[in-house]
Amino acid sequence: MRRDELDLDAAVWTIPGGRTKSGRPVVVPLPPLAVRLLRTALANAPKDAVHVLTTRRRRGNVAGSLIPATSRRSSRASRSPNGWRWRSA
Numbered sequence: 001m002r003r004d005e006l007d008l009d010a011a012v013w014t015i016p017g018g019r020t021k022s023g024r025p026v027v028v029p030l031p032p033l034a035v036r037l038l039r040t041a042l043a044n045a046p047k048d049a050v051h052v053l054t055t056r057r058r059r060g061n062v063a064g065s066l067i068p069a070t071s072r073r074s075s076r077a078s079r080s081p082n083g084w085r086w087r088s089a
Contacts, residue, residue: 001052003042008035
């Protein structure tokens with residue numbers, strides 16, 4: 001996810017066609033919680049960072065580094081830790 005693909009005021013993430021399987025751009029609506037989490041991630045990221053969700057570790061995934069850091073800052077997440085579950089479709 002790149003910074004320039006996000007419009008948090010409109011709550012959408014636009015993935016350019018060059019990065020999709022179909023070759024067509026995809027507009028992904030973002031729910032309010034996602035917008036809040038992305039705003040937090042952007043506020044804590046270096047201003048010159050191209051990507052929004054990154055990890056500082058040499059190994060590991062984004063979920064392993066972003067979610068614990070963001071949940072510490074989110075009052076809703078701290079009250080509802082079971083909401084942080086990844087589900088496969």
